Amino acid sequence: MSTTFTIKNWSQDDQPRExxxxxxxxxxxxAELVAILIGSGNKDESAVALSQRxxxxxxxxxxxxxxxxLSQLMNFKGIGxxxxxxxxxxxxxGRRRRGEEATQKKKIISSASVFEVMQPIIGELPHEEFWIIYLNNSNKILSKQQLSKGGITGTLVDVRLVLKTALEVGAVGLILVHNHPSGALKPSLSDQQLTKKLKLAAQSLDIKVLDHLIVTEKAYFSFADEQML
Structure with a gap:
């Protein structure tokens, strides 16, 4: 008779929960943490062995x-x-927790700190999103908002909405952030044109565009660091 390798049947020393x-x-x-989540393996392998696989x-x-x-996970025998x-x-x-921990730092001190805040939010998405981070005069985050979802072009970002929100929250600095799902870090001509458009519009209200980051899963490109602002 076949048996399923349930954690409760293991020796005490081998039980992840205990x-x-x-x-x-x-x-x-x-693998042991994943094994706790799934509770049991299949008739041929334990929960830990299945998790390892x-x-x-x-x-x-x-x-x-x-x-x-879900369908990819369910391709593994024993995962319903x-x-x-x-x-x-x-x-x-876990992903959301990482994002919250990064946001709790609040103060932006470098392009790396922008990446820490935004990578958990947009770094692993299969589509492009464009966000604005609004800062006070101490470079602390007042708000961050998604402006568009999909392709990045100047026509998809409402400059008036960006500035209206900046005035409402009392921002004196803006950081533009969008992701490249392809993993490419080189800014496109559209990225550069949009940056100039927002920078020029913000100047009339004494609001500075401090940076524009292109974020991928593991890296980023900073317009400020590359002296492209």
């Missing part, structure tokens, strides 16, 4: 694991819809 309880969360491997398919990269669709949803939800919470 290991987390008794030794702390930092002692668990990624799933992680191996993404080169043990949790960010890549978070990009797998409920388990796939649990894995997806857990990784999405």
């Amino acid at each position: 290991k987390l309880r008794d030794k702390g969360k930092d002692t668990l491997s990624d 799933i992680l191996a398919s993404t080169n043990n990269n949790l960010s890549e694991l978070g990009k797998l669709s 819809e409920a388990k796939a949803i649990t894995i997806t939800a857990a990784l999405e919470l």
